[in-house]
Amino acid sequence: xxxxxxxxxxxxxxxxxxxxxxxxxxxxxxxxxxxxxxxxxxxxxxxxxxxxxxxxxxxxxxxxxxxxxxxxxxxxxxxxxxxxxxxxxxxxxxxxxxxxxxxxxxxxxxxxxxxxxxxxxxxxxxxxxxxxxxxxxxxxxxxxxxxxxxxxxxxxxxxxxxxxxxxxxxxxxxxxxxxxxxxxxxxxxxxxxxxxxxxxxxxxxxxxxxxxxxxxxxxxxxxxxxxxxxxxxxxxxxxxxxxxxxxxxxxxxxxxxxxxxxxxxxxxxxxxxxxxxxxxxxxxxxxxxxxxxxxxxxxxxxxxxxxxxxxxxxxxxxxxxxxxxxxxxxxxxxxxxxxxxxxxxxxxxxxxxxxxxxxxxxxxxxxxxxxxxx
Amino acid sequence: xxxxxxxxxxxxxxxxxxxxxxxxxxxxxxxxxxxxxxxxxxxxxxxxxxxxxxxxxxxxxxxxxxxxxxxxxxxxxxxxxxxxxxxxxxxxxxxxxxxxxxxxxxxxxxxxxxxxxxxxxxxxxxxxxxxxxxxxxxxxxxxxxxxxxxxxxxxxxxxxxxxxxxxxxxxxxxxxxxxxxxxxxxxxxxxxxxxxxxxxxxx
Numbered sequence: 009x010x011x012x013x014x015x016x017x018x019x020x021x022x023x024x025x026x027x028x029x030x031x032x033x034x035x036x037x038x039x040x041x042x043x044x045x046x047x048x049x050x051x052x053x054x055x056x057x058x059x060x061x062x063x064x065x066x067x068x069x070x071x072x073x074x075x076x077x078x079x080x081x082x083x084x085x086x087x088x089x090x091x092x093x094x095x096x097x098x099x100x101x102x103x104x105x106x107x108x109x110x111x112x113x114x115x116x117x118x119x120x121x122x123x124x125x126x127x128x129x130x131x132x133x134x135x136x137x138x139x140x141x142x143x144x145x146x147x148x149x150x151x152x153x154x155x156x157x158x159x160x161x162x163x164x165x166x167x168x169x170x171x172x173x174x175x176x177x178x179x180x181x182x183x184x185x186x187x188x189x190x191x192x193x194x195x196x197x198x199x200x201x202x203x204x205x206x207x208x209x210x211x212x213x214x215x216x217x218x219x220x221x222x223x224x225x226x227x228x229x230x231x232x233x234x235x236x237x238x239x240x241x242x243x244x245x246x247x248x249x250x251x252x253x254x255x256x257x258x259x260x261x262x263x264x265x266x267x268x269x270x271x272x273x274x275x276x277x278x279x280x281x282x283x284x285x286x287x288x289x290x291x292x293x294x295x296x297x298x299x300x301x302x303x304x305x306x307x308x309x310x311x312x313x314x315x316x317x318x319x320x321x322x323x324x325x326x327x328x329x330x331x332x333x334x335x336x337x338x339x340x341x342x343x344x345x346x347x348x349x350x351x352x353x354x355x356x357x358x359x360x361x362x363x364x365x366x367x368x369x370x371x372x373x374x375x376x377x378x379x380x381x382x
Numbered sequence: 383x384x385x386x387x388x389x390x391x392x393x394x395x396x397x398x399x400x401x402x403x404x405x406x407x408x409x410x411x412x413x414x415x416x417x418x419x420x421x422x423x424x425x426x427x428x429x430x431x432x433x434x435x436x437x438x439x440x441x442x443x444x445x446x447x448x449x450x451x452x453x454x455x456x457x458x459x460x461x462x463x464x465x466x467x468x469x470x471x472x473x474x475x476x477x478x479x480x481x482x483x484x485x486x487x488x489x490x491x492x493x494x495x496x497x498x499x500x501x502x503x504x505x506x507x508x509x510x511x512x513x514x515x516x517x518x519x520x521x522x523x524x525x526x527x528x529x530x531x532x533x534x535x536x537x538x539x540x541x542x543x544x545x546x547x548x549x550x551x552x553x554x555x556x557x558x559x560x561x562x563x564x565x566x567x568x569x570x571x572x573x574x575x576x577x578x579x580x581x582x583x584x585x
Contacts, residue, residue: 051481112472125467142525157533164532188491189491236514238513368500369513
């Protein structure tokens, strides 16, 4: 029996820039950013750059009974499931949810509601899904590890579709933590730029419904291959040799030729260490010539949503024949040569790699290819 | 797939490969005692939060005497499952950002990420393979086996430190950690029945 192929069948992004994948892609295409400088938000004494929801305009699918974290997840999943045309209550459907800090903003009021597994169970119950949901919480690569794991679940044949959804809501907890690590810029971030001075945080939920098929249709995006690798170096600093990112890239490059790649959509957080590390990993993997872009200047760092959100935007960009600009980038500020796209550029190729890195030393890469293109 | 070695730790008892390990302390002191008796030379242990201490010590018991330990390897994964993850450290960090006493601690914040425990084990042992922290709504031996088997479809992974690490507070924690590999043959099969026996201290 041939191994099942895995394709994306329904996508959504809910962010401060829009409530559908299309709206968010159009924002990215036109360079519209959700990032602003916040002063006093969450009662935090230092200014910080972030893309945050207007709390007054978000409500869950049945009115006010859900917190923000649950509301954006439910809205995102509902739209993606409708687009995929699947029955989320089927036993042949499973839910995989990615987030780093989930509902941590309710820590003082309702500690029992904080674990992401608690929210995941409520989400699966909302859609009457009979299977226990799986949570992936792998720091900043959570969304990509969730897609990789869910894709492998489909190849096993037990499920027909998996709803992979990631979300992050910002809070006093998370923002103060990243500020204490001196990782946050009060101004819009500048990935790979010589003048970069830290990241912007972001809020979003993103969903990709993925489905098992025997042959990949020409008009579908296939999740071809992906893996997670550790630097085995430091819990909060990336490897100086880009070890884990390089190994993850090498793994997925076994399934494609670099010439096929329209671009590599990198992590590009705009911290000194991350972008430098990625330039080393890309160089070691032989990808110095391939166009590279990062979306953090548009959406901020959406943490547990990032892997899914940035993959969904990248699929749409490749469909539109464009390598999206790296907003904020001007002059290269990393030591290895890397082909960072400053402005929107025509894309050549029907495949791309999504790359992410996170605390705990983890890194993930995933190869996406438009069906029938190989 | 086979379970090569296994350990279970709770606040009162430690069993390694089914054999009780004598301890005098309980709770956090039990973990410190295991560190002093079995590790000694890794003072970073004392910076770790409860979840990391638990996962780290469990891993030390399993692979502490493995030949060629510390040689970098990509073929071993670290796959840990929890329900509440780093909730204990969430509580500790939250205290540092109170309205009237705002002194956020970066050292505490880092450990509020659920996967740091997998990273600490990878760093200690030079495991450069897959490291992933999963969350379940409740303990499930069946789901644990399913998740680990899915992760083993990675083309490089041939063995893993995997299991359940749950540590909501220092009076309530449980680690069920196993060293498993992808071979068949004699020994203990990696299946839900055997994991349940380990959980119930019946093995």
